[in-house]
Amino acid sequence: MCRSMRWIALILIGMLxxxxxxxxxxxxxxxxxxxxxxxxxHIGDSYxxxxxxxxxxxxxxxxxxxxxxxxxxxxxxxxKIEHGHAYKGLFIAEEGRYAxxxxxxxxxxxxxxxxxxxxxKNVASLMFGSALLVLLVLSCARWYRKHDAVEKAPGGFTGxxxxxxxMVHDDLIKDAVGPDHRKYAPYLLTAFFFIFLNNLLGxxxxxxxxxxxxxxxxxTFVLAMCTFLAVNLFADRHYWKEIFWPDGPIFxxxxxxxxxxxEILGMFTKPFSLMIRLFANIMAGHAxxxxxxxxxxxxxxxxxxxxxxxxxxxxxxxxxxxxxxLLVAYIQAYVFTMLSAVFIGLSRQGAxxxxx
Amino acid sequence: MNLMLPDSGLLFWMTIIxxxxxxxxxxxxxxxxxxxxxxxxxxxxxAIGAAREAESKLMGLASQQEKMIEEARAEHDRxxxxxxxxxDRLIAAAQEQARAEAGKIMxxxxxRIRQExxxxxxxxxxxxxxxxxxxxxxxVRKELSTDAGQQELVDRIFDELT
Numbered sequence: 239m240c241r242s243m244r245w246i247a248l249i250l251i252g253m254l255x256x257x258x259x260x261x262x263x264x265x266x267x268x269x270x271x272x273x274x275x276x277x278x279x280h281i282g283d284s285y286x287x288x289x290x291x292x293x294x295x296x297x298x299x300x301x302x303x304x305x306x307x308x309x310x311x312x313x314x315x316x317x318k319i320e321h322g323h324a325y326k327g328l329f330i331a332e333e334g335r336y337a338x339x340x341x342x343x344x345x346x347x348x349x350x351x352x353x354x355x356x357x358x359k360n361v362a363s364l365m366f367g368s369a370l371l372v373l374l375v376l377s378c379a380r381w382y383r384k385h386d387a388v389e390k391a392p393g394g395f396t397g398x399x400x401x402x403x404x405m406v407h408d409d410l411i412k413d414a415v416g417p418d419h420r421k422y423a424p425y426l427l428t429a430f431f432f433i434f435l436n437n438l439l440g441x442x443x444x445x446x447x448x449x450x451x452x453x454x455x456x457x458t459f460v461l462a463m464c465t466f467l468a469v470n471l472f473a474d475r476h477y478w479k480e481i482f483w484p485d486g487p488i489f490x491x492x493x494x495x496x497x498x499x500x501e502i503l504g505m506f507t508k509p510f511s512l513m514i515r516l517f518a519n520i521m522a523g524h525a526x527x528x529x530x531x532x533x534x535x536x537x538x539x540x541x542x543x544x545x546x547x548x549x550x551x552x553x554x555x556x557x558x559x560x561x562x563x564l565l566v567a568y569i570q571a572y573v574f575t576m577l578s579a580v581f582i583g584l585s586r587q588g589a590x591x592x593x594x
Numbered sequence: 595m596n597l598m599l600p601d602s603g604l605l606f607w608m609t610i611i612x613x614x615x616x617x618x619x620x621x622x623x624x625x626x627x628x629x630x631x632x633x634x635x636x637x638x639x640x641a642i643g644a645a646r647e648a649e650s651k652l653m654g655l656a657s658q659q660e661k662m663i664e665e666a667r668a669e670h671d672r673x674x675x676x677x678x679x680x681x682d683r684l685i686a687a688a689q690e691q692a693r694a695e696a697g698k699i700m701x702x703x704x705x706r707i708r709q710e711x712x713x714x715x716x717x718x719x720x721x722x723x724x725x726x727x728x729x730x731x732x733x734v735r736k737e738l739s740t741d742a743g744q745q746e747l748v749d750r751i752f753d754e755l756t
Contacts, residue, residue, distance in 0.1 A: 424620030
């Protein structure tokens with residue numbers, strides 16, 4: 239019974255591949271499925287939020303563009319500059335250095351990138367995710383204000399949040415940071431839940447999820463920068479002594495400061511590794527899933543039999559990858575928080591030693 | 595497209611939004627939760643300590659209670675024993691007293707009987723004396739009715755006197 243059900247499910251999935259074939263064929267016969275464009279179009283940023291394609295036309299949520307060009311500030315919806323249209327001299331570059339970005343034509347005929355703080359897809363997703371995060375955490379905090387939390391424990395969602403908060407707080411932050419973890423716990427918890435929630439939103443394939451936010455270097459850069467500041471602004475004497483006069487043979491320090499150079503480089507490589515790790519993991523996960531989905535459409539062009547069988551395989555791989563991404567979403571948030579906590583703990587070692 | 599180049603617009607928004615999120619959560623969110631949970635943890639620890647203390651106190655109370663019961667039982671036994679002794683003593687005393695009283699009454703009775711008897715004897719003796727005198731009188735009167743009898747009497751008395 240179970241076995242036959244499994245076969246029926248596989249055949250049904252295969253038929254989805256057959257269904258994809260005429261759809262792909264009817265789009266345009268000559269146009270190849272440009273997998274690279276699909277993938278990079280997704281993991282990059284865009285001015286409108288592309289949702290789907292319906293009857294040959296794109297369904298795009300227009301987002302506001304905020305640009306300061308040579309003619310001053312301009313605020314307009316992204317729908318005005320779709321499909322190569324220009325708005326007050328501003329348009330989206332097709333290719334070149336500024337491909338897919340708003341540019342204007344400079345006086346010398348070169349494309350000039352104006353100051354651009356548009357609400358792009360990633361910014362919209364960032365706003366949504368942040369609002370959701372603030373809402374979730376503050377609603378939990380509200381429970382604690384309203385109830386006598388000393389006498390009773392919360393249940394339901396607040397209980398889940400409490401469990402996660404205390405797991406991060408006790409297992410990660412308390413152990414790694416050391417005695418004065420209270421000062422750093424809010425930042426580390428914020429970083430953990432910010433990354434975790436946005437990672438999860440990134441896996442949701444439809445609006446308002448699906449943006450590759452934590453797989454964007456600008457986002458991870460800011461997060462890593464915060465850790466860098468948290469480490470270096472509140473570091474103790476012991477930390478700076480380790481950088482400018484580290485333990486080691488004197489000839490490595492005195493005439494040519496080799497160790498100092500290494501230590502100062504280390505100051506920057508630590509947050510840099512945080513930035514790259516999160517960015518690369520999430521970006522690669524998105525690219526993998528999109529690649530697998532694209533395989534269905536590529537295979538559907540080759541023929542119905544290959545298309546059907548490939549659909550089965552890629553669906554199974556897709557399910558596997560999505561599960562893996564769920565794991566990665568958690569692990570990357572955990573690792574970022576843990577390493578930040580460890581770096582902060584190292585910068586407060588002196589205080590730790592003094593307390594002992 | 596350069597994936598490794600941070601976009602200025604997103605950088606700008608990310609900095610602002612993350613700062614706001616951090617401010618809100620660090621001020622109103624996480625410290626409330628962690629603080630409350632730590633307070634609760636402390637409360638639970640305290641409660642466990644108090645429970646342990648109460649338990650040991652209860653154990654002490656139980657042993658104390660046992661001791662008190664033991665003492666009460668001993669006291670009870672002692673009182674019972676004392677009461678029994680007192681009762682025995684009282685009964686013995688009463689018996690003694692009764693015996694003494696009875697003896698006294700018996701002695702008195704015996705004395706009275708003796709006195710009565712003596713009185714009766716005295717009365718009888720007097721009666722006998724009176725009777726014998728009157729009998730003697732009658733005898734004498736009869737013997738002395740004749741002169742011969744009177745002469746004989748005078749003779750005998752003379753004899754006796756000589």
